Amino acid sequence: MMKAAGHRVFSEAESRRCRADFPALQRTFGAHRVAYLDGPGGTQVPQAVIDAIADCYRSRNVNTHGNFPPSAELDERMSGARTAIADLLGAAGPERISIGQNMTSLAFSLARALARTIQRGDEVLITQLDHEANRGPWRLLQESGAVLREVPLLASGNLDYAAMANLITPRTRVLALGCSSNAIGTVNDIARARALTRAAGALLILDAVHYVPHFPVDVQSLDPDFLLCSAYKFYGPHIGVLYSRAGALEALNPDRLVVQESAAPYRIETGTLNHPAIEGVRAAVDYLAGFGRGSGRGAAVHDALGAISSYEHSLGALLWSELAQLPAVRLWGVPFTDAPRAPTVSFTVDGHESATLARTLGAVGICVWDGNFYAPRPVEILQVPDGSLIRVGFSMYNSAEEALRLVAVVRKATLGQERARKHRR
Numbered sequence: 001m002m003k004a005a006g007h008r009v010f011s012e013a014e015s016r017r018c019r020a021d022f023p024a025l026q027r028t029f030g031a032h033r034v035a036y037l038d039g040p041g042g043t044q045v046p047q048a049v050i051d052a053i054a055d056c057y058r059s060r061n062v063n064t065h066g067n068f069p070p071s072a073e074l075d076e077r078m079s080g081a082r083t084a085i086a087d088l089l090g091a092a093g094p095e096r097i098s099i100g101q102n103m104t105s106l107a108f109s110l111a112r113a114l115a116r117t118i119q120r121g122d123e124v125l126i127t128q129l130d131h132e133a134n135r136g137p138w139r140l141l142q143e144s145g146a147v148l149r150e151v152p153l154l155a156s157g158n159l160d161y162a163a164m165a166n167l168i169t170p171r172t173r174v175l176a177l178g179c180s181s182n183a184i185g186t187v188n189d190i191a192r193a194r195a196l197t198r199a200a201g202a203l204l205i206l207d208a209v210h211y212v213p214h215f216p217v218d219v220q221s222l223d224p225d226f227l228l229c230s231a232y233k234f235y236g237p238h239i240g241v242l243y244s245r246a247g248a249l250e251a252l253n254p255d256r257l258v259v260q261e262s263a264a265p266y267r268i269e270t271g272t273l274n275h276p277a278i279e280g281v282r283a284a285v286d287y288l289a290g291f292g293r294g295s296g297r298g299a300a301v302h303d304a305l306g307a308i309s310s311y312e313h314s315l316g317a318l319l320w321s322e323l324a325q326l327p328a329v330r331l332w333g334v335p336f337t338d339a340p341r342a343p344t345v346s347f348t349v350d351g352h353e354s355a356t357l358a359r360t361l362g363a364v365g366i367c368v369w370d371g372n373f374y375a376p377r378p379v380e381i382l383q384v385p386d387g388s389l390i391r392v393g394f395s396m397y398n399s400a401e402e403a404l405r406l407v408a409v410v411r412k413a414t415l416g417q418e419r420a421r422k423h424r425r
Helices: 012-019 047-059 069-089 103-115 136-144 161-167 190-200 275-289 297-323 354-363 376-381 400-424
Strands: 097-100 123-127 147-151 172-178 203-207 226-230 240-244 329-332 344-349 369-371 389-393
Touching: 047 069, 047 275, 069 097, 069 240, 069 275, 069 297, 097 103, 103 136, 103 203, 103 226, 103 240, 123 136, 136 147, 136 172, 147 161, 161 190, 172 190, 190 203, 275 297, 297 329, 297 344, 297 400, 344 354, 344 400, 354 369, 354 389, 354 400
Parallel strands: 123 147, 123 172, 172 203, 203 226
Antiparallel strands: 097 240, 226 240, 329 344, 344 389, 369 389
16 A cells, blocks of 8 residues: 555554445345446545535525524634635635536636737647646637647656647646546646746646645646645535635636625625535534645645545556456556656457447446546547546545446456357457
């Protein structure tokens, strides 16, 4: 097991104990206990999150800023939820945390605001590795006269940083970069990108949807202008989060009603927020913090994620090494010997459609995703057969036994194919 420096070990035994906190994990499909290996598409939620959402509906199902006790309670809870998210991200305070329907909606809102600042000939840089939610919104800036450029993806699964350096010019206004690939697990060099954008005077916008669930985050160290993530990837409900550095939102004019507060973090928020879900996000952060050590929630949640990261990495490394022994399996992305790396394993099997194999796994209670996962560009660039991967993602509640169950199903499928091929001879 790889142990993150300065963090304790999150053990297999602790993972087994935490499974009891997640009601969905108690399900069975026939004789098979469910194995949710679909974390990159969204994690399950612990009972504490369900209780927090239900309690809001029971006790505080009102709107904010009212002159009556339940509304005042809700105001306090919403501020506390922003503080919890700030603790998770290492932000200076709740005023740095905006909330929206989902990451994609927030990204489009941010893009529309940025479009009002774009001049013809300004340059916008995206990458060939990213999820479409961190590509599509910024492509809209072309309608305002921006020139769009792409950082190439290498066959190794890494970005071409030499090309990135050459592509950033004094005309570059934005670099939109994923912290980690949801398709193949690559973790990008954020510090290098930050240095390049600072030198050029460009904004750095980070998609951390696939990063925040698996690594301790310190936005003050990463120093993006904006960072987006999704709570349903770190054991919470479907809520999008936008971090903005001090002054960044105030420099833009997002779509908003005249009655909307103009200061950050409210400046980019529209309409009434989903208050019960936001309560659930706070509970998710508190739940994670309960697995860590340190003075205060911020230190505890960072310690917990460091330990959980090491545990998840060990599961990914196990699955990678086991699948690598199967001749028909092709693994995509950087090996698990190259750290850091997200605990995401994507593969294809010669002679098997990914969708068919995913259904075979699902029939025995093993939940995985197949397809391009809304990241068609890297799948296209890497020339994945039929444009479809099988993706396995590990979360804190997964186990080595579940990884080996998956390997056994894949091995059986490939052995059956090999026997049939030899029989035809």
